[in-house]
Amino acid sequence: MIRAMLSTALVTGAFCALFAAGVDLVTEALAIWQVMIAGAVSGFLGSLVGQIVIGGRLRG
Numbered sequence: 001m002i003r004a005m006l007s008t009a010l011v012t013g014a015f016c017a018l019f020a021a022g023v024d025l026v027t028e029a030l031a032i033w034q035v036m037i038a039g040a041v042s043g044f045l046g047s048l049v050g051q052i053v054i055g056g057r058l059r060g
Contacts, residue, residue, distance in 0.1 A: 008050040015046035 019042040023030075030038070 004054055008047075008054045011050035011053050012043070012046035015049045016042045019046065 019038075023038050023042075
């Protein structure tokens with residue numbers, strides 16, 4: 001249980017880091033509300049990716 005939680009958190013963190021790097025490449029400067037939206041989207045998508053990756057690993 002703990003291992004799955006840590007694995008999901010690691011995958012989510014890696015996804016968010018890559019997402020932030022992508023946002024940085026695409027934009028020069030963002031307003032604070034845009035940064036907040038990008039952070040929310042990153043966390044949401046990162047969580048989904050983590051669940052899919054870990055869920056697939058647990059099933060397979």
